[in-house]
Amino acid sequence: MLRITESSGDAKRVVMLEGKLLGAWVDEVRGLFVGTAVDSFPMLDLSRLSYVDRAGVEMLQELFRRGARIGACSPFVAELLRCECKPDRSQVSK
Numbered sequence: 001m002l003r004i005t006e007s008s009g010d011a012k013r014v015v016m017l018e019g020k021l022l023g024a025w026v027d028e029v030r031g032l033f034v035g036t037a038v039d040s041f042p043m044l045d046l047s048r049l050s051y052v053d054r055a056g057v058e059m060l061q062e063l064f065r066r067g068a069r070i071g072a073c074s075p076f077v078a079e080l081l082r083c084e085c086k087p088d089r090s091q092v093s094k
Contacts, residue, residue: 001019001020002017002019002020002021002022002025002029003016003017003018003019004016004017004027004028004029004032005016005018006042006073006076009038011072011077012042012043013040013042013043014043014044014045014071015032015042015043015044015045016044016045016047016048016062017044017045017046017048017049018048018049019048019049019050019051020049020050020051020052020053020074021049021051021052021053021060022051022053022056023037023053023054023055025056026055026059029056029059030046030059030063032063033063033068037052038066038067039067041063041066041067041068041069042064042068043050043060043069043071044060044068044069044070044071044073045070045071045072045073046060046070046072046073046074046077047072048071048072049073049074049077051079052077057080057081060081064081
């Protein structure tokens with residue numbers, strides 16, 4: 001199960017993903033970015049993802065190559081994505 005929450009604060013859109021990002025949900029998440037200009041990509045909060053399968057990792061990496069940024073994530077997800085993810089709570093609104 002995946003929960004997607006969108007919020008806006010200080011003119012910044014944040015998309016929080018909670019639960020498990022599995023192949024069945026990849027198109028749903030990808031759809032949030034269709035037609036979005038690179039300079040207006042939302043910040044991703046992945047701090048509450050408990051699992052990401054291969055399809056989810058590939059989709060997230062694709063989004064990062066296109067300009068998406070991580071506001072927060074767990075060490076587990078950072079390792080899956082092979083990125084340095086330092087939580088920046090000033091960028092992520094609750």
